[in-house]
Amino acid sequence: MRVAMIGTGYVGLVSGACFADFGHTVCCIDKDQTKIDGLKVGKMPIYEPGLEQLVAQNVREGRLSFAVEANEAVRNADAVFIAVGTPSRRGDGHADLSYVYAAAAEIADLMEGFTVVVTKSTVPVGTGDEIERIIRERRPDAQFAVVSNPEFLREGAAINDFKRPDRVVVGTNDDKARQVMTELYRPLNLNETLILFTSRRTSELIKYAANAFLAMKITFINEIADLCEAIDADVQQVAKGIGLDNRIGSKFLHAGPGYGGSCFPKDTLALVRTAADAGAPLQLIETTVKVNDTRKKAMAGKVADAMAGELKGKIIGVLGVTFKPNTDDMRDAPSLDIIPALQAMGATVQAFDPEGHEARQMLKDVDFKPGPYEAVEGADCVVIITEWDQFRALDLDRVKLLMNRPVIVDLRNIYRPDDMKIRGFQYTSVGRP
CATH class of the missing domain: 3.40.50.720 (NAD(P)-binding Rossmann-like Domain)
Structure with missing residues (x-):
């Protein structure tokens, strides 16, 4: 499948590299030109055991690429993942969702055909509803579904956690989106990994409840x-x-x-x-x-x-x-x-x-x-x-x-x-x- 990963921070880069290693075609996108230039020559922006080798192998085999502009990757994608930062907002402790909503607006302007928009970033309950509203407002004609797919990666063991997870949580009530997400994670079938399908809001809460x-x-x-x-x-x-x-x-x-x-x-x-x-x-x-x-x-x-x-x-x-x-x-x-x-x-x-x-x-x-x-x-x-x-x-x-x-x-x-x-x-x- 074709995947666009918005954000090359910890979650986006590890997830993108692992999806590519599953055999999908992945383009990781980031506005930081210096970071993208570094990734293209094998320079990792973070330290994670095994990540440099995993990225290099999948770039070499043509499944993983990096870009500053999202245009082509999003237009061609079956699934677009939002994996941008959600830091604590200064003053009140709420998650700062400005990067998430900016990514949603950009995706809305670029996507073609049925697209699954997936929040990989950790976001409060109800964020998926707002992402859907933003996209629908900008593209009333668009065919899409917004899905929650929280990450459960431990720093220092992230690659193993992605490839051999305890569970995969997917929040959606859309049948077509469910099919796409099932196909994306099909390589985990060999490990008999449980894919837990829930409502979108339930999925968003699972991530926060687990960490808490x-x-x-x-x-x-x-x-x-x-x-x-x-x-x-x-x-x-x-x-x-x-x-x-x-x-x-x-x-x-x-x-x-x-x-x-x-x-x-x-x-x-x-x-x-x-x-x-x-x-x-x-x-x-x-x-x-x-x-x-x-x-x-x-x-x-x-x-x-x-x-x-x-x-x-x-x-x-x-x-x-x-x-x-x-x-x-x-x-x-x-x-x-x-x-x-x-x-x-x-x-x-x-x-x-x-x-x-x-x-x-x-x-x-x-x-x-x-x-x-x-x-x-x-x-x-x-x-x-x-x-x-x-x-x-x-x-x-x-x-x-x-x-x-x-x-x-x-x-x-x-x-x-x-x-x-x-x-x-x-x-x-x-x-x-």
Whole structure:
């Protein structure tokens, strides 16, 4: 089938490359000429394991292309996906849908024949109705259907998530659109993937509800971690004990400095605003948002406690600044709260992250180092914020020799307290004795 993908951000580029790898003909479109020029020569605008190779292969085999102008791609498409950004709107927390509606207007002016217009972007309930209104107003004669098809991609594992998903959710009541969407995802039949067809509004809500639930689950275990520290219990054992209950499950029960990234912060906030506008407030999610915001800011206090409250003039080595490993995404990363707070208490920060290039513009007065051992050298305390694999098996004897003082604050519980004690470290973790 012929697919036009409007937007070459995280969702659009990964989805476009994967659809092309399924055998469809895909054109990814973006107004950013520099980004498109880079993609044409194999330069990825984001870091995602395996994406560069996947894009290169499908470009080479003629199934994937890139363009600034949408004209030809949209005119020829069986399905046009809207995969543009929906950031939180300044001032009120609602999702900013201006890019979505601009894409809808452009599609309306260009499409020919029956076209399925698919919202891949995460959008509030009712957005599909507005997209349909915009298109119908501009093209009363057009034959089209607006479909919701939310993404459930984890950064760092997005290609596998697209090709081997738990489920595919499609919101439409149009029979022709259903046929098109079924054909697009037909390659997943081999894996017996469930394609869940719902109404459009239900599909839009599923995405927000899923992210809000996972954010709530993370926040729950983080609060349990605080209780564990107060009563001398082990949050990892608690998580294992409750996670073995298949009604609860073990995923997203890892205590840490709070959630960040491109989805959970903005989606929980947008859902809260949507619910308030509908007169059905979601108090659990409202509390989740508040607790998570407070937690990220409080993590610097944990470092201060490990240093007996004395951070002025001290050197803090930070390992990991992206919001999670295997991504270069800095959106709402805990490091953006923790590092400035440490600096405000008088500390000097030196840091390393394998892919945290964007952090150099976002974090001021941080000495970025070329590797983990350079980041710990001369440090009075080392803080592990992101659990990159290369931090899991550091040469701890070397780390101890390089540090000014053997103090480690592990916000991801990578190491075992007993092992660290034997090696002579003053070690602080999250929710463990």
